[in-house]
Amino acid sequence: MLELHTNAPAHWPRVRLEGLIPSNAPEVQTANRLLFSTTIETVFRRSGIQVLEADVLRLTREGVVEIPLRVRDGELEYDLFFYPVADEKAAAHYVAVYELAQKWGRLRPVFYSTDDLLAIYPAEIEPVARRDRLYIQAALSAPKGQYAMWWAERPGELFHYSSTYDLFDRIYREINGLEMRAFALILLELGMIREEYEFTASSLTDTTVEIPVEGPEGVPLIITFSQHRGVRFHFHIGRTSAEYRDLFLNLFLLRLKAWRKETDLTQARRLDSPSYTWWRELGKRLRMTDNGEQAISAVGSIRR
Template structure:
């Protein structure tokens, strides 16, 4: 039985593991990760540290980060990363994760490995987040509740001065004239179409399409599309924080930028679309309005289920 090296808090119990296989083969990595999770759960149960979930996807400002194990201790939640092979690649991954946490917060990384990763100094760091998809799954139905594109977090907060407005504004600018193709990108990820051309203007000429999905971290989202208002995201107001809302929109923006590079759309001349014109005029009206945040919620887009 082997004791694992870790930078966990000193009062945490030591983790000893048996049956570990040192291999980078996908099936072996999956088996090692399962072995680590079950071992940690057994050891931590006696110390009052609760294992929350395994194989978690967490949103960050730089994309989606996969976390092997999340636990809750007396002083909060931690993200556990397991490295069966303690080499430069493992050290580089953990250093990158640690720097991500230091830069943006939201994660508290702790490593477990067969050697001390902090004694290994990697020459280069690779990206540890993914931004090539949204990590959404289609849901049979939307959980009951109020969904909105935005809502105030503090008294007096105004939509058109919020970070959420800036993100939506950048999204509307990015997909101006390409709204249908951007929505097709989502349909492709959900497996609802196999090719982009399957979704055309003749498919839903005058109607609004609504698709309930589960976003990263299990948050319910309603994705809607119409010719007049374009592509919109409505977040469950009781289950999505303002931070999550902005992080998801930022992820979509990152996805759009990589998609536009892949498809070489920069040379295509575009006219302002009806959706972009609606958005631009909405922003102008809200800036001139003295109405409350509730009015902005309704004007921007609110759905009740």
């Protein structure tokens, strides 16, 4: 039976594995991860440490990070990373995760491995956060409740002075004249179309398309699209924090920037689109009418 090395809190129980195969082969990784997860759940249950979920996605400012296992000890939550092979590559991955956590928060990483990763000189450190997709899944229906693009967290809070407004503004600028193609990216990820050209202006009527989805971390939202208002994201107010809202919008912005770099946009239209014009006019109206006493409490509301 092999006792794993870790940088976990000192009061946590030791973890010993029997039957571990030290290999990074894909077919072996699944078995090793299952062995690790079941052992952790058994050992931690006796110590009062709660296993929250396995194979979870966490949003960060730099993209989405895949977490093998999340646990709660008292008031604190931890992200557990398992490395069956303790080598330079494993050390580099953990260093990248740790630096990401130190820079932006939201993660509290702990490693378990067959050797002390902190004593191994890491290989070249590469980004661990992914931004090549939104990690959304289509839902049959949206959970009941109120959804919105933005909502006030405290009295007197103004949308056009918020970080959320700034993110939406950057998104509208990024896809100005490219709204159809940006929405096609979402449809491609959801598997609703196979090629971008399948979604065209002729696919739409004057109505708004609404798609309920589940985002990273299981958060429900509704994606809407119309030629008049473009691509919009409406988050479930009761189940979404302001932090998550901004992180998801930032992920979409990162996705758009990556897409623009790899896509030929030389034939794209240069004039402002109807949706960008609508967004710009909305900002003007809000700045003229919003004040601390009669501030708008939510923008882009949808009730289900």
